[in-house]
Amino acid sequence: MNTTIYDNPDHELLRDQVARFLEREVEPHAAAWEEAGMVPRDVLRRMGQAGLLGLMFEGEHGGGDADALTNLVFAEALSQSTFAGFIITVLVHTDMAGPHLHHAGNAAQKAKYLKKVTAGEMITAVGITEPGAGSDVAGIRTTARKDGNEWVLNGTKMFITNGVHADLYFVAAKTGSARHDMTMFIVEKGTPGFSVGRALHKTGWLSSDTAELVFDNVRIPEESLLGEQGKGFYSVMKNFQTERIALAAMAVGHCTQALKLTLDHVRQRQAFGATLWDKQTIRQRLSMLDAKTRAARQFMYHCAWSVTQGKDIVQEVSMLKALTGELVNEVVQTCQQFHGGMGFIRETAIERLWRDARVLAIGGGATEVMLEEVAKRY
The missing domain is CATH 2.40.110.10 (Butyryl-CoA Dehydrogenase, subunit A, domain 2)
Structure with missing residues (x-):
């Protein structure tokens, strides 16, 4: 499921780099960060040292000069973690706050701050x-x-x-x-x-x-x-497109991880003399949710590609934000249901995904607001 028609070899290298960082630096420790209520600054600095905190920013300030597609690959790869508090800490810095300096900052402001932002020395x-x-x-x-x-x-x-x-x-x-x-x-x-x-x-x-x-x-x-x-209102509106694609990446990542966890669970869980996977209704519901997730993912990549083509896609990104914000709640809640009582236990990844998914239909533009943005452009 990783590849899309918009991919190139560099995208796969980036996915692998992020996956290794998550495996080494995040997954073994993130449960403790949940208890502490924050992500340690040294972890963010190590992300900066690895070149992962400023992919879209200018190379002269430590960035990667990347386009919207590459930036989406990063956001989606990051969202393969089941710890959304860590994910949003990073994405606010890279996709929601930092771009204001990247897009609107003058030469002196960028010289003063941007290299420290990309290095993780200043969090935004x-x-x-x-x-x-x-x-x-x-x-x-x-x-x-x-x-x-x-x-x-x-x-x-x-x-x-x-x-x-x-x-x-x-x-x-x-x-x-x-x-x-x-x-x-x-x-x-x-x-x-x-x-x-x-x-x-x-x-x-x-x-x-x-x-x-x-x-x-x-x-x-x-x-x-x-x-x-x-002109700040228009600057905020412009940056919302980057922010909403990043939030869609979070939603799609949550869907993907919830489905993986649930497929593993239902193939092993015995009930009434057979596995849950042997129940037709469960197989079919998971299949449909996977189909919806894959369709949303392709739409998300199309939106990012359209940004690289300089197209006005406010309507499409508003659709994407509304669609994925609702879809992730449908997927995660269904997957949690199929975990039974264990889906309600704090230590489980599916329970964490269920809690974390809810805000994706609210933050960055509530579903109802997004649909109004869509409707007034017909």
Whole structure:
């Protein structure tokens, strides 16, 4: 199932490299990270040293100059882990926060930060969501006003992945009265007035840190403005395409792993004188779920290929996000059901996948919002 019509030999090498990293550095230790509520920084630095934290970024800053297809191969390979807290910690850094600097940063900002980002020496987060504004990005209330040669930020961000332990934050704030008048800013950890309000305790993604961020008269220099003043909304919308393809890769990876775990289980589990695999309804339901997963995977690769062709695919990526967010919940819940009581035990991978899958129909654009994005483009 690994190959697609869009693949080349370098993609297979990347898949193998990521698989080896997961086997050596992640799987033996990630259960402890779930208990700790964070991924150790030295693991992320080793990923950076291996060249895995900036594939799409410029080579002059330590990146790989990779295209969207190669970046998807990485995200999908990473998502073969059953520890989604680790996966999202990395993907926020590489596909959701870091690209704001890659796409909108000027030469001085990239020279200052990007090499450290690709090396895993500075971990990134993106501050957009607020207590009263999630998928409705234009509804944010955090403000930034100009005061001499400084900007002053005030407001609160919510549900920020990597929020507790990041070093570098890309923050959206209103800089005018118009609904879409929004600007992105670079804020470093330790800036006076900027604090973590609280760490949030989640149902899943336990090894990723999630936080409320508070900006109380945070003063930053004018060179911290990221991109064009007043154009931040469009920057966020552009980056959503990369983010949503990465989240689709997580969903497809969860589906693939859940099906593998469940096929192994039902072939061994005895019930009423035969294995579960001998029950026609179980064989057929798993077959259909595998068919849906394979179809979604091909659509995902088509979307990434379309990005490399410079096509406008907001509608298709919105479809993909809605489709995979719902599919992963269908697949994982069915697979958990076929595990019986063991599927409800914390130590099992299928229970972890079940908890972690739920948010994929919510985060990065809830299913209902994605379907509206699809519908208004007909």
